[in-house]
Amino acid sequence: xxxxxxxxxxxxxxxxxxxxxxxxxxxxxxxxxxxxxxxxxxxxxxxxxxxxxxxxxxxxxxxxxxxxxxxxxxxxxxxxxxxxxxxxxxxxxxxxxxxxxxxxxxxxxxxxxxxxxxxxxxxxxxxxxxxxxxxxxxxxxxxxxxxxxxxxxxxxxxxxxxxxxxxxxxxxxxxxxxxxxxxxxxxxxxxxxxxxxxxxxxxxxxxxxxxxxxxxxxxxxxxxxxxxxxxxxxxxxxxxxxxxxxxxxxxxxxxxxxxxxxxxxxxxxxxxxxxxxxxxxxxxxxxxxxxxxxxxxxxxxxxxxxxxxxxxxxxxxxxxxxxxxxxxxxxxxxxxxxxxxxxxxxxxxxxxxxxxxxxxxxxxxxxxxxxxxxxxxxxxxxxxxxxxxxxxxxxxxxxxxxxxxxxxxxxxxxxxxxxxxxxxxxxxxxxxxxxxxxxxxxxxxxxxxxxxxxxxxxxxxxxxxxxxxxxxxxxxxxxxxxxxxxxxxxxxxxxxxxxxxxxxxxxxxxxxxxxxxxxxxxxxxxxxxxxxxxxxxxxxxxxxxxxxxxxxxxxxxxxxx
RNA sequence: UGUCCGAUGGUGUAAUGGUAGCACUGCAGAUUUUGGUUCUGCCUGUCUAGGUUCGAAUCCUAGUCGGACAACCA
Numbered sequence: 001x002x003x004x005x006x007x008x009x010x011x012x013x014x015x016x017x018x019x020x021x022x023x024x025x026x027x028x029x030x031x032x033x034x035x036x037x038x039x040x041x042x043x044x045x046x047x048x049x050x051x052x053x054x055x056x057x058x059x060x061x062x063x064x065x066x067x068x069x070x071x072x073x074x075x076x077x078x079x080x081x082x083x084x085x086x087x088x089x090x091x092x093x094x095x096x097x098x099x100x101x102x103x104x105x106x107x108x109x110x111x112x113x114x115x116x117x118x119x120x121x122x123x124x125x126x127x128x129x130x131x132x133x134x135x136x137x138x139x140x141x142x143x144x145x146x147x148x149x150x151x152x153x154x155x156x157x158x159x160x161x162x163x164x165x166x167x168x169x170x171x172x173x174x175x176x177x178x179x180x181x182x183x184x185x186x187x188x189x190x191x192x193x194x195x196x197x198x199x200x201x202x203x204x205x206x207x208x209x210x211x212x213x214x215x216x217x218x219x220x221x222x223x224x225x226x227x228x229x230x231x232x233x234x235x236x237x238x239x240x241x242x243x244x245x246x247x248x249x250x251x252x253x254x255x256x257x258x259x260x261x262x263x264x265x266x267x268x269x270x271x272x273x274x275x276x277x278x279x280x281x282x283x284x285x286x287x288x289x290x291x292x293x294x295x296x297x298x299x300x301x302x303x304x305x306x307x308x309x310x311x312x313x314x315x316x317x318x319x320x321x322x323x324x325x326x327x328x329x330x331x332x333x334x335x336x337x338x339x340x341x342x343x344x345x346x347x348x349x350x351x352x353x354x355x356x357x358x359x360x361x362x363x364x365x366x367x368x369x370x371x372x373x374x375x376x377x378x379x380x381x382x383x384x385x386x387x388x389x390x391x392x393x394x395x396x397x398x399x400x401x402x403x404x405x406x407x408x409x410x411x412x413x414x415x416x417x418x419x420x421x422x423x424x425x426x427x428x429x430x431x432x433x434x435x436x437x438x439x440x441x442x443x444x445x446x447x448x449x450x451x452x453x454x455x456x457x458x459x460x461x462x463x464x465x466x467x468x469x470x471x472x473x474x475x476x477x478x479x480x481x482x483x484x485x486x487x488x489x490x491x492x493x494x495x496x497x498x499x500x501x502x503x504x505x506x507x508x509x510x511x512x513x514x515x516x517x518x519x520x521x522x523x524x525x526x527x528x529x530x531x532x533x534x535x536x537x538x539x540x541x542x543x544x545x546x547x548x549x550x551x552x553x554x555x556x557x558x559x560x561x
Numbered sequence: 562u563g564u565c566c567g568a569u570g571g572u573g574u575a576a577u578g579g580u581a582g583c584a585c586u587g588c589a590g591a592u593u594u595u596g597g598u599u600c601u602g603c604c605u606g607u608c609u610a611g612g613u614u615c616g617a618a619u620c621c622u623a624g625u626c627g628g629a630c631a632a633c634c635a
Contacts, residue, residue: 008574010575170633211635232635234629260567313573333597337597412594457595
């Protein structure tokens with residue numbers, strides 16, 4: 001397809017096009033650099049779409065790089081889930097990299113800095129080092145070890161590497177500027193001792209580089225041209241550049257560019273909070289369909305296309321943002337509307353007996369699978385004298401403009417017949433338990449035999465062969481729109497939505513017996529549902545991905561307000 | 562009373578000194594065998610005050626508001 005012209009660029013694309021134009025770079029190279037200490041979420045999806053999107057747009061390259069510099073926090077479980085999620089979103093990396101692949105090189109460069117007098121070993125406690133850094137408004141205090149000779153530092157650093165010193169007893173620091181207004185420049189720590197085996201390097205190292213030292217150098221080693229990260233790293237940029245200054249004299253080196261992270265209303269995005277939800281069993285796991293994780297969204301029934309469209313639409317800028325979760329819902333509806341076959345499911349059943357329909361008779365009626373996609377074809381749904389309809393679809397004393405079933409009223413059964421309510425049967429408590437209706441044999445298929453108008457069309461299932469299933473109705477996890485906007489004495493968990501998961505039993509049309517985990521359907525008039533992996537041969541379990549828009553519900557709720 | 566970053570409808574995001582546009586939301590209507598989809602129309606915006614300019618969302622100055630930074634996390 002021809003690429004659209006006059007398409008506006010985001011500020012990062014502008015930088016890239018400028019670099020291409022001036023010849024600074026002829027080929028663009030980006031990277032997505034997660035730390036394997038948690039599952040990816042929709043915010044990461046934004047970053048993935050950005051980095052891999054640039055690769056595709058400018059015919060460049062993009063690496064997946066695990067920022068695995070802290071073995072005390074990281075785990076292979078996360079490595080695998082991250083690779084799965086990136087691929088599921090539809091992207092393939094040019095190289096699979098690990099920061100740990102560069103530990104030897106990083107060590108050599110550190111030795112070089114020590115020899116040049118630009119790094120030193122500090123034997124003070126973490127508390128002391130922190131205290132000497134003071135606050136941004138005051139000058140810092142130099143460490144008594146700041147002017148140790150390179151020879152002594154070399155010896156000490158080698159001892160650190162060999163494991164001769166306990167964790168926390170010393171660190172390697174870059175000698176930069178203790179008076180910098182930027183705290184990150186006040187002799188930042190380059191290496192610390194962690195006596196833990198690493199998933200990839202095993203017992204080879206007991207010193208590990210810090211993010212600031214490892215990240216830019218890793219970018220440099222891989223030939224990254226544009227190192228895109230989130231805004232909180234903006235203050236790190238001088239440090240990023242300082243480390244690169246030490247090893248690169250050519251100027252051909254990566255440029256760090258920061259953009260605003262994604263925030264979505266009614267959910268949390270920090271890995272720490274997400275981990276809390278999992279470990280405190282507030283959700284069933286990282287892939288709980290209420291989680292904003294990629295795996296959660298996938299299980300919920302979101303498609304990669306819908307997430308990519310969402311990422312495209314929200315744009316990339318530097319101002320803080322809070323995206324309405326409704327926008328995400330818009331994109332999944334848009335995608336599923338085209339793709340999902342329609343079926344009928346009754347969530348809250350009310351029995352209907354069609355008194356003039358022959359007892360014992362079953363017939364099969366043709367139903368269109370997807371009006372938006374003729375190639376989806378048709379199916380046959382069974383019909384008989386006894387059916388179930390939705391309780392909501394009958395009202396004894398309806399308000400104005402209610403055009404579903406009512407006493408003496410006529411309604412169309414989707415793909416079947418017009419029926420008219422003749423009698424309402426109640427139990428001793430006055431609850432409606434059954435409806436007696438008559439049908440018009442001439443209205444088969446739902447066609448009007450004489451041109452008469454029937455405004456309402458409702459869904460139904462055949463009472464004789466419908467199948468039972470469990471439906472998990474999900475709603476937003478939190479009741480507060482902006483969970484970063486909390487009073488001092490509040491916690492985000494104060495706003496957990498007690499109704500974020502409601503489980504109901506539903507009756508489904510028989511054609512669904514062959515549905516498999518991952519399959520998505522539109523339950524007509526109810527929403528999009530996908531088969532969950534918890535399904536068994538006895539019982540199907542569905543997750544509600546999202547409801548359909550419901551303008552009737554809106555009218556009702558507006559009137560009752 | 563630090564440094565850095567940011568500020569355009571309800572929410573996002575364009576306009577790169579020259580008509581403030583697009584999407585979502587909301588509202589109204591049309592179509593409809595899903596109160597779905599689709600289609601049409603409408604509402605709502607440049608943080609404030611100065612300055613530069615024929616002309617400012619855009620450039621300058623000051624202010625206001627918001628965010629990030631003081632982990633041996635990334």
